[in-house]
Amino acid sequence: MKIGIQVMVPPYTYEDLDTAMKIAEAALEKGHEVTLFLFADSVICTNKNIKPLRIDRNIPQKLIEMSKKGKFEVHICGICMDYRGITPNMIIEGSKPSGLPELANLIATCDRFISLMA
Amino acid sequence: MALILVKYGTDHSVEQLKIKSAKAEDKIVLIQNGVYWALKDLETPAKVYAIKDDFLARGYSEEDAKVNLISYSEFIDLLESEEKFIG
Numbered sequence: 001m002k003i004g005i006q007v008m009v010p011p012y013t014y015e016d017l018d019t020a021m022k023i024a025e026a027a028l029e030k031g032h033e034v035t036l037f038l039f040a041d042s043v044i045c046t047n048k049n050i051k052p053l054r055i056d057r058n059i060p061q062k063l064i065e066m067s068k069k070g071k072f073e074v075h076i077c078g079i080c081m082d083y084r085g086i087t088p089n090m091i092i093e094g095s096k097p098s099g100l101p102e103l104a105n106l107i108a109t110c111d112r113f114i115s116l117m118a
Numbered sequence: 119m120a121l122i123l124v125k126y127g128t129d130h131s132v133e134q135l136k137i138k139s140a141k142a143e144d145k146i147v148l149i150q151n152g153v154y155w156a157l158k159d160l161e162t163p164a165k166v167y168a169i170k171d172d173f174l175a176r177g178y179s180e181e182d183a184k185v186n187l188i189s190y191s192e193f194i195d196l197l198e199s200e201e202k203f204i205g
Contacts, residue, residue: 001198015150019125022171026190027197112197114123115205 003027004110006037006103008117011045011059012052016116021062023114024072033071035110036063037103038095039117043080046091060092067094075102119143121200122164124152136204140164145196148172148185156183169193 005024011017024034038046045059052058066072075098076091088097107113122140124147126133133152140146142163148155149169153176156168170180170187180187188196197203 003197016125019149022190023193026194029191030194032194112203114197114203116125117205 001027001032001112002110003032003034004037004106004113005034006039006113006115006117007042008040010041011050012056017042017045017059018057020114020116021059021066024066028066028069028071031071035073035075035106037075037077037098037106038080039077039103040080041084043076043084043086046074046076046095047086048090048092064092064094075106077103119200120145120202120204121196122146122204124148124155125150127151127154128158137162137164145200147188147193147196153178156185156187159184167192167196 005020007016007020009016020036024036027034048060050060063074067074074095076095078097078099081097122136122144124133124136137146137160140162144164146162146164146166148166149172153168153173156173160166166185167188168183168185170189173183173187
C-alpha cells in the first residue's frame with residue numbers, strides 16, 4: 001500500500017511531524033511505502049543545521065535514518081522553502097524539493113492520504 | 119465507511135462536528151490532544167479508538183480511557199481496512 005502524509009506546521013512547536021513519523025515508521029514496518037509531503041512551515045524540519053538539545057528528539061536525523069531504510073521519501077514544497085530561506089544545499093539527505101504538481105500526483109496515486117493540515 | 123482522525127481537544131468545534139456526524143460503520147481515531155475525548159462518554163455510533171502513546175503522554179493511565187487504546191501499528195491496520203480517510 002502506498003501512503004501519503006501531508007504536514008504543514010513547524011517541528012518542535014507542534015506535534016504533527018512526530019505523529020507523521022510514528023505513523024510512517026509503523027507503516028514501513030508493515031512493508032508499506034510512505035511519502036511525506038512537507039508544506040508551509042513544516043519544511044523547516046529538513047534544515048540539516050538544526051541542532052536540538054541532546055536529550056530531545058532530532059527530527060531531521062530521524063528522517064535521514066528512515067529514508068536510508070528505503071520505501072520512504074520526503075518531498076519538500078519548493079516555494080515554501082524559498083519563503084523560509086531554505087536552499088537545496090541546506091536540506092537533509094534523502095529529501096528533495098518538490099511542488100504542488102507532485103503533491104497532486106501523490107494524492108492521485110496513493111492508496112491512503114493522511115492530511116495533518118491545521 | 120470512513121476513518122476519522124481527531125487531533126484537537128474537546129473545545130474544538132470542527133472536531134465536535136466530526137464526532138457528531140460519524141456513522142455506525144465509521145471509525146474514529148483520537149490522536150494528540152484529541153485523546154482528551156477518550157475521557158468522556160462519547161455520543162457516537164462509530165467505533166472510537168485512541169492512540170495509547172498520546173494518551174499516556176498526557177499523564178493518564180490505561181484505566182482512565184473510555185475507548186479502546188491502540189498502537190500506531192494497529193492504527194495502520196485500521197487505515198488499511200477503511201477506504202476513506204478524513205483528517
